[in-house]
Amino acid sequence: MVARVSLVIPFRNALPWLPACLASVAIQREVALDLVAVDDGSSDGSAALLDLTWRQLGSPAPLRILRLSGVGVSAARNAGWRAAQADLIAFLDADDLCLPGRLAAQAQQLEADPSLDQVLCGWRRFHQQPSEPGSWEVRPWLEGAGFDPASAFRHKAVLPSAWMLRRRALEACGGFDPGLAHAEDVDLLLRLAQAGAAGAWQPRVLCAYRLNPAGASRQLRRQSQALLWVLGRRLASLPAGDPLRQQGPELLFAARSWSGWSAWVEGDQPLALELWRTSWGASPLGPARTWLHLAQSAERASARVGRPFQTEGLLSHPTWRHLEDHVLSALLRRPRRAGSPPPPSADGPAEALHQRGWDLLVHGFEAAGLAQWRQQLQAELTTLAGQGPWSPWELAAAWGQGQDPVLRVRVQGLRWLEELLAWDGQQPAVDTLITGLVDLLLAWAGLAWGQSGRGASARLEKAFALRPHPGLLRALARLYRNNAPTGAAALAQLAARLEHQSAPDAAEPEFLLEQRPQPPDRGCEGPGCHDCGLASLASWGSTPLAPGTVLWTAPPSLLAPAPAPDAQVAPLQRLAGGCAWIRDPLANPWGTTTALVISAGSGERQPALCRSYPQPWPACRLGELLASPAAAAAAEPSPGSAPLELQGQVLAVVDLSAEIHYHWLLEQLPRLGLALDALDPGERASLKVWHNGGDDPARLALLQRLLGLEPRQLIDARRHPHIRAEQLLVPPFAGRFGWPSGHAQSWLRRRLLPSPGSREQAQLGPRRRLWLSRQPSARRPVWGEAALLEHLKRQGMGLERVDLAGMDLPQQAATLAAAELVVAPHGGALANLVFASAGTRVLELHQPRYAPPYFHGIVQHQGLQLASCEQPALTPALYRELVFEGSLCEPIALDSQRTAAALQALLDWP
Numbered sequence: 001m002v003a004r005v006s007l008v009i010p011f012r013n014a015l016p017w018l019p020a021c022l023a024s025v026a027i028q029r030e031v032a033l034d035l036v037a038v039d040d041g042s043s044d045g046s047a048a049l050l051d052l053t054w055r056q057l058g059s060p061a062p063l064r065i066l067r068l069s070g071v072g073v074s075a076a077r078n079a080g081w082r083a084a085q086a087d088l089i090a091f092l093d094a095d096d097l098c099l100p101g102r103l104a105a106q107a108q109q110l111e112a113d114p115s116l117d118q119v120l121c122g123w124r125r126f127h128q129q130p131s132e133p134g135s136w137e138v139r140p141w142l143e144g145a146g147f148d149p150a151s152a153f154r155h156k157a158v159l160p161s162a163w164m165l166r167r168r169a170l171e172a173c174g175g176f177d178p179g180l181a182h183a184e185d186v187d188l189l190l191r192l193a194q195a196g197a198a199g200a201w202q203p204r205v206l207c208a209y210r211l212n213p214a215g216a217s218r219q220l221r222r223q224s225q226a227l228l229w230v231l232g233r234r235l236a237s238l239p240a241g242d243p244l245r246q247q248g249p250e251l252l253f254a255a256r257s258w259s260g261w262s263a264w265v266e267g268d269q270p271l272a273l274e275l276w277r278t279s280w281g282a283s284p285l286g287p288a289r290t291w292l293h294l295a296q297s298a299e300r301a302s303a304r305v306g307r308p309f310q311t312e313g314l315l316s317h318p319t320w321r322h323l324e325d326h327v328l329s330a331l332l333r334r335p336r337r338a339g340s341p342p343p344p345s346a347d348g349p350a351e352a353l354h355q356r357g358w359d360l361l362v363h364g365f366e367a368a369g370l371a372q373w374r375q376q377l378q379a380e381l382t383t384l385a386g387q388g389p390w391s392p393w394e395l396a397a398a399w400g401q402g403q404d405p406v407l408r409v410r411v412q413g414l415r416w417l418e419e420l421l422a423w424d425g426q427q428p429a430v431d432t433l434i435t436g437l438v439d440l441l442l443a444w445a446g447l448a449w450g451q452s453g454r455g456a457s458a459r460l461e462k463a464f465a466l467r468p469h470p471g472l473l474r475a476l477a478r479l480y481r482n483n484a485p486t487g488a489a490a491l492a493q494l495a496a497r498l499e500h501q502s503a504p505d506a507a508e509p510e511f512l513l514e515q516r517p518q519p520p521d522r523g524c525e526g527p528g529c530h531d532c533g534l535a536s537l538a539s540w541g542s543t544p545l546a547p548g549t550v551l552w553t554a555p556p557s558l559l560a561p562a563p564a565p566d567a568q569v570a571p572l573q574r575l576a577g578g579c580a581w582i583r584d585p586l587a588n589p590w591g592t593t594t595a596l597v598i599s600a601g602s603g604e605r606q607p608a609l610c611r612s613y614p615q616p617w618p619a620c621r622l623g624e625l626l627a628s629p630a631a632a633a634a635a636e637p638s639p640g641s642a643p644l645e646l647q648g649q650v651l652a653v654v655d656l657s658a659e660i661h662y663h664w665l666l667e668q669l670p671r672l673g674l675a676l677d678a679l680d681p682g683e684r685a686s687l688k689v690w691h692n693g694g695d696d697p698a699r700l701a702l703l704q705r706l707l708g709l710e711p712r713q714l715i716d717a718r719r720h721p722h723i724r725a726e727q728l729l730v731p732p733f734a735g736r737f738g739w740p741s742g743h744a745q746s747w748l749r750r751r752l753l754p755s756p757g758s759r760e761q762a763q764l765g766p767r768r769r770l771w772l773s774r775q776p777s778a779r780r781p782v783w784g785e786a787a788l789l790e791h792l793k794r795q796g797m798g799l800e801r802v803d804l805a806g807m808d809l810p811q812q813a814a815t816l817a818a819a820e821l822v823v824a825p826h827g828g829a830l831a832n833l834v835f836a837s838a839g840t841r842v843l844e845l846h847q848p849r850y851a852p853p854y855f856h857g858i859v860q861h862q863g864l865q866l867a868s869c870e871q872p873a874l875t876p877a878l879y880r881e882l883v884f885e886g887s888l889c890e891p892i893a894l895d896s897q898r899t900a901a902a903l904q905a906l907l908d909w910p
Contacts (some may be wrong), residue, residue, distance in 0.1 A: 004034065005031045005034065005164070007036065007089075008038065009036070009080075009092050010091075010094070012040040013042050014094035015044045015046050017095040019049070024592075026058075026099040027100055030104035033103070034417075037064070038079075040071060040072070046094075071178065074176035074178045074180055081584075082175075089170065090106065091161060101204075104207060105121070117199060117289070119164050119199065119202050120164075120199065121164075121204055122138055122139045123161065123207040124209065127210070141201040145157035146201075147189075148245075151193075153190060156189065158186060160295055176269075182223070191232070235251065236651075250772075253279055255291075260279060261301045277326055284359065287330075287431070287462050288460070288465065295486045309486075311380075312468060314486065314490075324493070333497060351460065351629065361434075370420065370434075372420060376877065384873060385877070388891060390876065392414040404898050406590065412443055412881040417439050419784050434466055437466065441460075443465040445460050446511040451583065457819045462475050469508070470498045471512055485684070494895050506551045526616060530622065532617040535617070536618045538619065540553060541554075547788070547897070548872060548902070552866050572729050575598070577728075578652075578728030579601075580652045580690065580721040580722075582595060582692065582721050585659060592656075596654050596788035597636050598652065607684055611655075615736075615737035638851060641721075643723050645724055646723055646724065646726065650690055650727070650729065651675055653690070668734075670734050670743070671733065672731075675742070687713060689714055689715065690715045691714065701809065742861050768815075769800060770819045771823050771831065773801050773802065775803070780891070780892075782828075784850070788899055792900055812835070816835040817836065823842070823903060825894065834858050838864070839864070841907070842859070843902060845869050846885070846892065869902040871893060875887075
């Protein structure tokens with residue numbers, strides 16, 4: 001049976017458009033159509049023409065015409081859907097068109113999924129004919145637009161003529177707000193999102209939206225005012241602690257800057273300048289990112305509707321130059337405010353208070369911002385007393401003055417915190433503190449320079465907000481030129497004018513003068529994104545066991561049997577004259593590989609064999625916005641040195657972060673082993689292997705014993721980051737980054753564990769309950785291990801402490817194979833769970849805001865029981881940002897009581 005659909009067409013004096021509109025409706029097929037037209041006070045005979053045209057088209061669908069007296073488009077639509085007879089209700093404005101198949105496609109999607117309340121399709125913007133040159137297609141789903149509150153508030157992507165909804169959704173929300181003449185569709189979308197109405201995109205362009213000179217889209221001032229009013233009203237209706245409400249200033253800024261672009265392209269230059277200037281003044285993003293966003297959003301908005309755009313056309317336009325004059329004036333007379341902002345407070349969430357301090361600093365209230373930070377830090381240190389060496393003096397003494405560049409900057413941060421805590425609140429010391437903070441931010445940016453565009457840009461933007469310097473704008477322009485070219489060009493142009501009109505009071509930092517090529521920044525936090533990591537486990541079962549503790553269960557669809565030893569894997573790629581290079585990890589303060597590029601002899605890059613950090617989680621909210629593998633591979637800078645020329649065959653087995661045990665064991669080692677298994681003995685004897693697993697003697701000895709690779713065959717990619725081979729052999733990756741494949745895990749177990757029923761397996765001994773001790777690490781410390789183990793012992797849950805770092809890999813494998821229970825902090829060699837027996841219970845302890853699902857892939861394939869327990873102690877916000885580089889590296893302060901409760905619950909679990 002075909003679906004029954006009511007189509008509501010509101011109109012007033014639409015005589016020129018109705019024939020084409022109705023003709024587009026008459027060709028709709030595979031739906032039982034109920035057509036409801038609402039004449040909202042026409043005086044041009046539109047209703048009579050509509051009736052005559054519909055009869056002439058010969059459609060069997062019934063037509064009803066409702067007559068109102070100029071109540072407005074919102075009330076007219078409401079009258080139409082309330083009079084409709086079908087459960088599925090679509091809308092179409094009288095000057096727009098339904099493209100073939102629109103109603104059937106949306107109806108079938110709603111019929112197939114009863115949980116859906118609404119479906120939107122893409123649309124084509126046009127002037128006279130949908131197929132004419134200059135018509136543009138809009139596909140909001142490609143930008144991540146959706147129907148949940150976060151997506152709806154950010155994208156606001158909706159068009160009534162592309163919308164089909166269930167009656168229940170309209171009844172629940174009351175339909176369109178009759179008090180709104182503009183932005184009524186955005187208002188309804190946001191109310192539906194807040195009410196939890198489920199929606200989906202029909203990912204095709206099935207509607208044509210006419211750019212009618214007399215239509216609402218031309219009433220720019222009233223439209224922009226209505227959009228901002230609606231967004232502000234809906235944000236104000238959110239609960240006080242809602243994250244979206246806290247993001248309100250940024251969401252309003254984005255809407256205002258988009259409205260400025262809309263006025264600019266439509267030729268209303270005074271309105272465009274007004275909206276852009278107020279966007280600048282109201283932005284919460286800081287001056288550099290605000291300027292970048294204003295320019296780049298113009299390019300993105302143009303691309304969104306398929307409109308031609310030229311960067312030079314924007315940056316040389318008189319309206320933009322007037323805006324630039326306004327911004328330069330603001331930067332050159334940046335006030336040092338000693339007025340009376342809201343008084344500093346230590347009440348409220350730590351993150352909000354920390355951000356409030358930044359806001360005060362950026363807007364010139366330097367003393368107030370520093371006072372906010374000092375008061376907050378004192379309160380947090382008092383709360384955390386006894387939970388770890390949080391005192392700046394203690395940590396600085398523990399870290400000392402070693403050669404580790406990261407620890408040197410950490411100590412610099414600790415010294416600055418010491419000065420902040422000792423500050424007496426007097427104004428003369430403010431300049432010294434701000435200068436020290438800028439120096440610290442630049443030191444962190446220097447570590448990330450050439451490695452992590454995101455890490456460098458965040459620090460440079462904050463440093464510029466405190467001390468505007470043209471060199472910082474030039475550096476940001478270099479960082480953003482790949483993924484935000486118009487914004488980067490705007491920053492460079494502003495830097496030139498700022499340098500011409502000012503005399504910088506400080507020299508440009510040395511690292512900014514280096515000409516190292518900068519990697520692309522895709523705006524993704526990768527493993528550091530806690531929310532995306534958890535969202536990637538949406539299909540997993542999660543059972544609360546104890547406070548902060550969750551037991552994870554893989555869905556049946558993922559519980560596949562282990563692949564057979566001879567199961568087919570992707571073949572090696574053989575590239576004559578192929579090249580390979582990595583970003584030099586020895587020039588990276590963290591010592592890890594963050595990018596790999598493989599190219600054929602012709603120079604063509606091979607996207608499937610290239611990777612760069614960060615790798616997004618599958619549920620990354622930016623997933624649709626991230627560059628395709630081909631684009632990402634193309635954007636990676638070329639190496640700055642000539643390649644090492646190698647004769648014969650070279651096996652290139654380099655992986656991201658393979659210097660770290662987890663990635664070396666689960667990704668590089670099986671990838672190398674599987675590749676060697678695919679070669680005949682003659683090839684293996686003469687083969688060279690280019691790898692980045694390091695030169696640790698134990699690892700090299702294992703490669704020789706386990707794989708038969710002689711030291712002469714190994715080429716350290718860290719010391720030779722760029723090679724060209726007579727024939728380059730490249731195996732497929734061993735699964736998704738951070739989630740090793742079943743083939744990789746099975747290979748490891750076959751090679752390193754005793755075979756079932758063997759004497760070696762029988763000698764494994766009784767099952768053991770293990771605590772995997774993490775090696776002392778200043779970069780990622782764990783505090784409270786001894787106290788925790790003693791507490792568990794007193795509770796009758798004693799664990800055997802083992803240090804896997806003191807064993808070779810076969811010993812590590814045997815140890816885990818004999819375990820019935822494994823407890824460890826994140827980073828405690830839990831990669832060795834790949835050797836654990838089915839049914840082994842695992843308790844992972846992790847810091848707040850960082851619980852990446854690295855071990856779930858092992859749990860899935862090996863049949864383990866995994867529970868994760870968040871330790872409650874929080875790192876003070878200033879430590880996290882200025883000392884520990886974010887949540888990924890902050891300490892894990894072990895909580896004995898919480899861990900004991902989690903462990904008992906796991907042991908009691910059936």
